[in-house]
Each structure stands twice: as structure tokens, then as C-alpha cells.
Amino acid sequence: MNKTVISAGIVVASIAFGTSAIAQTKPTVPVIVKDMTSPYWQTVLAGARKAGQDLGIDIVELGAQSDSDVSSQISMLEKAVASNPTAIVIAPTQFAALGKSIDEAAKKVKIIGLESSADTKSMTSLLKTDNANAGRIAADALAAAITKSYADTEGEVAIITSMPGVTSLEQREKGFKEVVVAKYGALDIVADEVADGKSSTILGMMKDLIAKNRDLRGVFVSDPIAAHAVVQAITEKQSDDLINVVAVGSDDSLVRLLQEDAIAGLVVEDPFRMGYDGVKTALAASKGEQVAAQVDTGATLITKSNLTSARAQELLKSNVK
Numbered sequence: 001m002n003k004t005v006i007s008a009g010i011v012v013a014s015i016a017f018g019t020s021a022i023a024q025t026k027p028t029v030p031v032i033v034k035d036m037t038s039p040y041w042q043t044v045l046a047g048a049r050k051a052g053q054d055l056g057i058d059i060v061e062l063g064a065q066s067d068s069d070v071s072s073q074i075s076m077l078e079k080a081v082a083s084n085p086t087a088i089v090i091a092p093t094q095f096a097a098l099g100k101s102i103d104e105a106a107k108k109v110k111i112i113g114l115e116s117s118a119d120t121k122s123m124t125s126l127l128k129t130d131n132a133n134a135g136r137i138a139a140d141a142l143a144a145a146i147t148k149s150y151a152d153t154e155g156e157v158a159i160i161t162s163m164p165g166v167t168s169l170e171q172r173e174k175g176f177k178e179v180v181v182a183k184y185g186a187l188d189i190v191a192d193e194v195a196d197g198k199s200s201t202i203l204g205m206m207k208d209l210i211a212k213n214r215d216l217r218g219v220f221v222s223d224p225i226a227a228h229a230v231v232q233a234i235t236e237k238q239s240d241d242l243i244n245v246v247a248v249g250s251d252d253s254l255v256r257l258l259q260e261d262a263i264a265g266l267v268v269e270d271p272f273r274m275g276y277d278g279v280k281t282a283l284a285a286s287k288g289e290q291v292a293a294q295v296d297t298g299a300t301l302i303t304k305s306n307l308t309s310a311r312a313q314e315l316l317k318s319n320v321k
Helices: 008-022 039-055 070-082 095-106 131-150 167-183 199-212 224-236 252-259 271-286 310-318
Strands: 028-033 058-063 088-090 111-114 125-128 155-161 187-194 216-221 244-248 265-268 294-296 300-302
Touching: 028 039, 028 070, 028 271, 039 058, 039 271, 058 070, 070 088, 070 095, 088 095, 088 271, 095 111, 111 271, 125 271, 131 155, 131 167, 131 216, 131 244, 131 265, 131 300, 155 167, 155 199, 155 224, 167 187, 187 199, 199 216, 199 224, 216 224, 224 244, 224 252, 252 265, 265 310, 300 310
Parallel strands: 028 058, 028 088, 088 111, 111 125, 125 294, 155 187, 155 216, 216 244, 244 265
Antiparallel strands: 265 300
């Protein structure tokens, strides 16, 4: 275990834990997210806070400064367990790395997972987007966009995933491929690329794909990091052929790209519900109540045509990841 203090958040968390352990007057649930700098995870925490207000629970908000900071999250989980909370809600940053830590934590307290699974069977419940279904939705959306652009549903498509080892991204990729193979036999997946989390890598990857695949008509990107780089590469290409893009997730600039037809569709999640229901489930589990082992918090396709709907606007405001 790396004992270096990686973020100031851990120090603050330690103080908060010490206080709650001494004078705990009502149920306390630490909520450990992947990245405190992300508006998406801030929305998850907003949902958790609202649940805390409604249910009379103290919510301790925790998270590292990057979703790649695995050691920091493990340290936070250990400190959370030591504070003797009612239950713990955690969004694991990495499948393999968090498994053992969650196993150990679950020996002392109920663990509720958010968004991503881990290499463990010790979570009482996991609330997440059905990421395979998000990929299926994206496949249908990309096929529809290609049909609209070319008057047929054929040609080359590619998949770009921003980083390896993230279960949610891998599930999106899997769902996308399932639907393309089952429903759109004339679409040929010519590339299934996994980057290293860096925009520059994805940009270069996409430029190579464009150069090597002259009939490329569509790209599925599994998160906003990849989406920005892919759109940039398409914008900078010399040819005027149309390459449709469908992405999972959103931010303000991706919405503008959707309005400008640079992106055909965004598949968005419901992070507020995820945070709210995660805390609600944690409290129920702590009381010994029966809770569902898996809860799908939903995914919705947003296109230019439904962008102004009330539901789309509600989801877009919270889906910055």
C-alpha cells in the first residue's frame, strides 16, 4: 500500500471520519466516487446528499482527484471502514484492484457499489447503468445515422474505448458489437481500439483509422474523453465524406457538437438517481432488509431531434463525466 498522501481530500476525510466516529448521532454513509473533479460524480454526490436529507443520514463525500488514482480510493475505503459507518457506497475505479479491499471491507459493513463492478462477490447490491444496453442503444443509433446519411445501412464502422480495464467501458463495447453482429450484417467493424486514457493517443488513433479505412462511415466511442478526440480528428480530415459519431456520456461541448451535427447521438446516464438510490439501498441493507443484487439506473439516447425535451435537458445537465 502506498502510504503517501495523494490528495488533500484524504486529510479532510480523515478529520470527518474522526468526528463522526466520536459523535455519531444518526446513520452515517460514506459515498466514495471515482473523481471529485468530475461534474458527473458531483451529480452522483448531489443525489446522495438529497437521499441523506430525505432519510436522515449523514453523508460523507469522498473521492480522489482522478479516476486513475486507485491507491487513493483504496485508502479512503479503509478509512471509511475504520470510522464504523452504517454502510458504505463506492464506485470502484478499477475491477481487479478494488476486489480484495472490498472483500475485506464487507466483513465489517455492508458495501453498495455504483456504476462499475469489481473483482468481488461481497457487494450487497450494485447500482449502475446497464452498460451493455447503453452499447446496444448506441449501435441502433449509429446504424440509424448511417442510414440517414447514406440511404443504406452498410460500410465500415469502428469502436474506440478510451482506456483499458474499466468494466463499464468494456460492457458498452460488448453491447455495441452484439447488436451490430445480430442486426446490421452489412456494417463491418474494421477496428476495435483501446487507448491509454490520453486524448492525444485517441486523436492519433482516429487519424490512423481515417487514413486506413476510406469507407469509414461511423464510430462508436464509449465515453466523452474519446468523443472529443474522435470529433477533432474527423474535423481535421481532408476528405469531405461523412463519418457519424455516437458516444456514451456528455458534457457542454459535446452537446454543442450534437447541435452542429458533428455528433449523431449521445447515450446518457442518470447519475442523480444513481447517488440517491445508492444511499437508499445502503440504509435498507444496513437494517437487514432484502435489496436487489443488481439495479439498472437507466440510459437514454439524446439526438438533435429530442434535445430540447424536458427529460433530455434534465439528463444533460447532470451527465458531464
